[in-house]
Amino acid sequence: MTITITAFERSPDRGEGLARDMRVRWALEEVGQPYDVRLLSFKAMKEPAHLAIQPFGQIPTYEEGDLALFESGAIVLHIAERHAGLLPDDxxxxxxxxxxxxxxxxxxxxxxxxxxxxxxxxxxxxxxxxxxxxxxxxxxxxxxxxxxxxxxxxxxxxxxxxxxxxxxxxxxxxxxxxxxxxxxxxxxxxxxxxxxxPAYKRAFEAQLAVFTAASTG
Amino acid sequence: MTITITAFERSPDRGEGLARDMRVRWALEEVGQPYDVRLLSFKAMKEPAHLAIQPFGQIPTYEEGDLALFESGAIVLHIAERHAGLLPDDxxxxxxxxxxxxxxxxxxxxxxxxxxxxxxxxxxxxxxxxxxxxxxxxxxxxxxxxxxxxxxxxxxxxxxxxxxxxxxxxxxxxxxxxxxxxxxxxxxxxxxxxxxxPAYKRAFEAQLAVFTAASTG
The missing domain is CATH 1.20.1050.10 (Glutathione S-transferase Yfyf (Class Pi); Chain A, domain 2)
Structure with a gap:
């Protein structure tokens, strides 16, 4: 099932990797799961379609089939529970x-x-x-x-x-x-x-590419 | 196995139920698990014995057999994962x-x-x-x-x-x-x-009793 996360269309940190989608990208890279990204403007973040899955109008969110999640900590935990590499077995x-x-x-x-x-x-x-x-x-x-x-x-x-x-x-x-x-x-x-x-670096490059594209587009 | 949590010997909120042990007490009451409480002075919270299980010198902690946990959110999640009543099955x-x-x-x-x-x-x-x-x-x-x-x-x-x-x-x-x-x-x-x-009320009374005893003792 495709995993889709949301991120800033134009991150206020200018691609420095401080926005909270970075955590989710890094976790997905650690466990080797591909993902799609839906970029949101500040306006779109406050609209009903996004508020339906993120009640506080923030990023990131996580969608997979019928499941929609918010809160970066909860999303990272969800990924860690379902794939090996982020939580010990004991x-x-x-x-x-x-x-x-x-x-x-x-x-x-x-x-x-x-x-x-x-x-x-x-x-x-x-x-x-x-x-x-x-x-x-x-x-x-x-x-x-x-x-x-x-x-x-x-x-x-x-x-x-x-x-x-x-x-x-x-x-x-x-x-x-x-x-x-x-x-x-x-x-x-x-x-x-x-x-x-390596997983951090891949995640960092991916979020930086969004900012670079938005700035030069 | 006995569950032991820590709480303030003399809570700064004077028994109003705002200290973070309240959450853990409430969760344990919801799932019907008995627990012991070890009361700590502000001095004891900063000593090596407590820092070994709570690196930031705070309350509450949770001990059960070989397991020692800190962070009220993590403790509530641990309780919720192991006992019915706090997380849905789906x-x-x-x-x-x-x-x-x-x-x-x-x-x-x-x-x-x-x-x-x-x-x-x-x-x-x-x-x-x-x-x-x-x-x-x-x-x-x-x-x-x-x-x-x-x-x-x-x-x-x-x-x-x-x-x-x-x-x-x-x-x-x-x-x-x-x-x-x-x-x-x-x-x-x-x-x-x-x-x-009812579980909230039992937890509230239990933490209030600690403050009352400390004040009249």
């Missing part, structure tokens, strides 16, 4: 990998994403500098603990998993306009290991 | 319920939680009023869409699921010091339906 190790997926999205991503938003939306607000420092302290608070846990391991809990996939995408967002990740050599190396995976 | 409906779990924690909770933090940590800042309004607009942006999707249904996608459980806990946080939820009669009624479930 039941306890599998549950721990899923815990790292939630940790990436619910514990580490919020201050990282808030910082990105703050830099765009609050730059002209009187509180901007102070709030940015506050968010960066929150991020360091998370990264201190993440760095301690990772230590000198390659991945968070044994073999590469969907937990690492999501955590790497969250850490890579920090590289845009910030040196925070450089303060943690083991986390920088961890993110670089993610970027070096 | 594979597509199950995947959609999991999408609502991620939506609750990754799309709706961030601005709701930020608002709680802002009210505690930024009250004396010069930008407080403006920032609070900004966060409340972000929350309304999410709730507008959530309300449209729910319509006059009882639950988000058919029968009550782990997705509803997490979404209700997120919405209930809004009732503390805000009237925003009242602007959405269908979402208020939805949250009230969650609170009216």
């Amino acid at each position: 039941a306890n190790a599998r549950a721990r990998a899923i815990a790292w997926m939630f940790a990436a999205l619910n514990t580490v991503e919020p201050p990282v994403f808030d910082r990105s938003l703050c830099k765009i939306l609050e730059r002209d607000k009187p509180w901007y500098e102070q709030r940015l420092r506050y968010l960066e302290d929150s991020i360091r608070n998370r990264l201190d603990k993440l760095s301690d846990r990772l230590g000198d391991a390659d991945w968070l809990d044994g073999a590469f998993s969907a937990g690492d996939l999501l955590m790497v995408t969250v850490l890579l967002r920090l590289k845009k306009g910030s040196d925070i990740l450089d303060e943690y050599p083991n986390l920088s190396a961890y993110a670089a290991r993610g970027e070096a995976r | 594979a597509n409906a199950r995947a959609r319920a999991i999408a609502w779990m991620f939506a609750a924690l990754n799309t709706v909770e961030p601005p709701v939680f930020d608002r709680s933090l802002c009210k505690i940590l930024e009250r004396d800042k010069p930008w407080y009023e403006q920032r609070l309004r900004y966060l409340e607009d972000s929350i309304r942006n999410r709730l507008d869409k959530l309300s449209d999707r729910l319509g006059d249904a009882d639950w988000l996608d058919g029968a009550f699921s782990a997705g509803d459980l997490l979404m209700v806990t997120v919405l209930l946080r809004l009732k503390k010091g805000s009237d925003i939820l009242d602007e959405y009669p269908n979402l208020s009624a939805y949250a009230a339906r969650g609170e009216a479930r």
Whole structure:
């Protein structure tokens, strides 16, 4: 059955791989599943046809036969449950990998994403500098603990998993306009290991090609 | 095998059921699984014994035999996968319920939680009023869409699921010091339906009893 995902027609990150379709593309590349992409304008994202499958008017979505899913974390988990390569076979190790997926999205991503938003939306607000420092302290608070846990391991809990996939995408967002990740050599190396995976590279090239085509078309 | 979770020895919400152990207690009550609770002081949460099972020094955790898990979303999913009552049997409906779990924690909770933090940590800042309004607009942006999707249904996608459980806990946080939820009669009624479930009530009483005992002990 054909898998179709949605992505920005013209990504606000200009093809830097920070939009959330990147996670889904990477997961599909890791498990070797081909997919189609339906590109959406900002206008189309808010229209009834898209809201029917993404109630909050965002990207990405995932369609396969009768199934329509939203939320990048849920989509990556769905892919990981159905194809080998993103979750360990051992039941306890599998549950721990899923815990790292939630940790990436619910514990580490919020201050990282808030910082990105703050830099765009609050730059002209009187509180901007102070709030940015506050968010960066929150991020360091998370990264201190993440760095301690990772230590000198390659991945968070044994073999590469969907937990690492999501955590790497969250850490890579920090590289845009910030040196925070450089303060943690083991986390920088961890993110670089993610970027070096052939599946990551294929996914990155695919999303960049969309932006390049939109810009030159 | 005995299930043991961790919770605050003295919850900052004074037993109002907003700490994240509430979600796990509620899920365990829905599926009829008994559990033990290990209470932690703020000091104990930052010590190596706890960091070994919760890398970010938070509560709750979940231990059962050799398995130790963290992240309330991952714990609720683990419980839902192993016991009937929190996920539909149909594979597509199950995947959609999991999408609502991620939506609750990754799309709706961030601005709701930020608002709680802002009210505690930024009250004396010069930008407080403006920032609070900004966060409340972000929350309304999410709730507008959530309300449209729910319509006059009882639950988000058919029968009550782990997705509803997490979404209700997120919405209930809004009732503390805000009237925003009242602007959405269908979402208020939805949250009230969650609170009216016998399993919710048992979980709520259990966490309140911890706070009451700590205060009178």
